[in-house]
Amino acid sequence: MIGLNGVKYVLSYYGFDILALNGMYKKKIIQSIGDQVGYGKESDIYEVLAVNDKPYILKIHREGVSFKKVLNNRPNMYKRNWFNISTKSALREKEALSRLYSYVSVPKPIATDRHFIVLEKINGTMLKYTRLEDPDWFFDEIIDEVKKIYHRGMVHGDLSEYNILIDEDRVVIIDWPQFIYSKEDRADKTLINDIKNIMNYFSRRYSLNNEIDAVLKKVKD
Ligand SMILES: Nc1ncnc2c1ncn2[C@@H]1O[C@H](COP(=O)(O)OP(=O)(O)OP(=O)(O)O)[C@@H](O)[C@H]1O
Ligand SMILES: [Mg+2]
The missing domain is CATH 1.10.510.10 (Transferase(Phosphotransferase) domain 1)
Structure with a gap:
């Protein structure tokens, strides 16, 4: 991305997380983040507190390139455009859950922002x-x-x-x-x-x- 005065900017992995987190705050979905409760192959899962004081689950999609690869080999990350891939995954998950929620036993989808999806927390x-x-x-x-x-x-x-x-x-x-x-x-x-x-x-x-x-x-x- 080229910014003012021709200075080059690159959106980093952490930057993208911060943007999505900010989006969730602005939409008044999340008020605070709690413990990490899951480490999927291609996601990080946190318990979060919603603005209505309910515990929800935040799933951060990490598809496209593994986190370790990103840390060890940063240039790869930019080539693979992982933020589009992980954003699509979050949207895809929301699409599935929205279609199913009233008919099938799945967590209720609450909101997405970029590669973040907030879900009903299942106690199980x-x-x-x-x-x-x-x-x-x-x-x-x-x-x-x-x-x-x-x-x-x-x-x-x-x-x-x-x-x-x-x-x-x-x-x-x-x-x-x-x-x-x-x-x-x-x-x-x-x-x-x-x-x-x-x-x-x-x-x-x-x-x-x-x-x-x-x-x-x-x-x-
Ligand atoms: N809605 C939820 N309520 C409670 N716990 C959840 C919820 N969603 C996910 N988890 C927890 O997080 C773990 C990983 O979630 P999920 O399977 O959606 O992610 P994943 O990255 O695809 O994992 P993997 O790649 O290992 O299959 C689950 O096994 C579960 O322990
Ligand atoms: Mg899984």
Whole structure:
């Protein structure tokens, strides 16, 4: 970017965070930031306090280039234009959650600004770290959500024990930027892959075995 008097400016990684944070303050969404509660492969997750004193979740998208790569190899960052990629991911996640929220068990989307998305905070633990008393019941609940998602015209695309939160007897499906529409060519393959991930997890952990064809039929019917 060329500024006044031909001086060159480059928007840094931290600068982009500050701009998004300022945007969230200006829109009166966030009043303060709390602890970091998650380190995803391509995101940082913080608990934040909203202006209405409610705890929300702030997910900072870091897609496009890994944070470590940015620190070690700054010129790469500018070439890859990661801020467009991470902003698109936040918007994509908002698009998915907005379409699903009234129909499917997902966190309510509150707002986005650049690569930031603020979400309803779910009080639960990742399926991976929960010991289920009644795995059959939870498996059916998850497949029911997959069915509702499919009938809203969408497929998650990265469904696994890492992207499902268990809040007492409620399952909540999180992490949506890679979702696809069910009319896309690769939707069937992606749906089967999502279902297989869940089936494999329940088979490994709880010796619960199902037939892919039967589960797929249930989802699509
Ligand atoms: N709405 C939420 N409420 C509570 N905790 C959340 C929420 N969203 C995310 N988290 C926490 O942050 C973690 C990472 O979130 P998410 O899966 O959306 O990000 P991610 O970067 O895609 O992670 P990964 O790349 O590892 O899949 C979750 O496993 C969960 O512990
Ligand atoms: Mg995830």
